[in-house]
Amino acid sequence: MKDDDLILWRFGDENTVIAVINKRADRITVYDDVLDGRFRDRLKLDNQTGSLTITNTRAEHDGGYILLINGEMKIFGLFVFDEVKSVSVKEGDSVSLNSDLTEMKDDDVILWRFGDENTVIAVINKPNDRITVYDDVLDGRFRDRLKLDNQTGSLTITNTTTEHDGDYQLMITRRLSSKVFRVSVYDSVHCCGPTEAVIRLVLSALVGVATVIIVVYEIRSRRAERDQAHIQTSGSIEI
Structure with a gap:
């Protein structure tokens, strides 16, 4: 920042001032008690760059x-999600990522992003009545695999492969809400999700127990047959 810079941070629809840096007066002010104190003890300003950090x-x-x-404006949209939903799918199958909306509103805009770089892969723009699927991004890994539900905004990936592993972020911009889905794709050779792994272990154990029972039964049956044959042979000698 320069010696005469003036920085203001504002929040929300009412453009409430939450932080100010006045380099000329060498003063930093944080208004963390505004808006019912929702920012109390959460705002940190960098005096060198003017950047704002919101903690917790x-x-x-x-x-x-x-x-x-100094009169120039930048806008940041912050989306806070409360959980990451884990989804497991077998390679070659389809997986649906549900928005949990029963019906989109006329002013909703939905963005689906993928991966560490948050690459946009699908958009529903209700105000313009437009659906766009960017299935040629990321070297075409999603080509002919993405399906959007125009009513709910949910996304389906068909014919999944291991390269579709990763985080998918749903952003509903008009409602300022966000969700993250962590998709794990497994093949038929290697194992799967934790639930299926437990089921496979239980089935393996049952098969093992059944095998032991059959072997024990077979041994006892053969022993019984030998004993019976011995008794018959002994009886014939005595006669």
């Missing part, structure tokens, strides 16, 4: 943040 985020911190630097 909650859903109430979702929203738009405006940065004003």
Whole structure:
């Protein structure tokens, strides 16, 4: 920052000021008691760069943040999600990532992103009545595999392969909500999700027990046959 820079951070629809850096007056002010104290003890300002950090985020911190630097403006959209949903799918099968919406509203905009770089792979823009699938990104790994539900915004990936492993982020921009799905794709040779792994172990154990029972039964049957044959032979000699 320069010696005469003035930085303001604003939040929400009402553009509430939450932090100010006035380099000329050499003053930093954090208004963390505004908005019913939702930012109390959570805001940190970098005096050198003017960057803002929000710690211990909650859903109430979702929203738009405006940065004003000497009159120039930048806008940040923050989406806070409370969990990562794990989904396991067998290679070659389809997997559906549900938005949990029963029906999208006319002003909803939905974005689906994938991977560490948050690459956009699908968009539903209700105001423009447009559905776009970017299945040629990432070297075409999603080509002809993505299906969007225009009513709910849910995403289905068909004919999955291990390269579809990763995090999928659902962003509903008008509602400022976000969800993350962690998809694990396993092949038929290697094992699977934890539930199926337990089932396989139980089945293996049952098969093992059944095998032991059959072997023991076979041994006892043969021993009984030998004893019976011995008794008959002994009886014939005595006669």
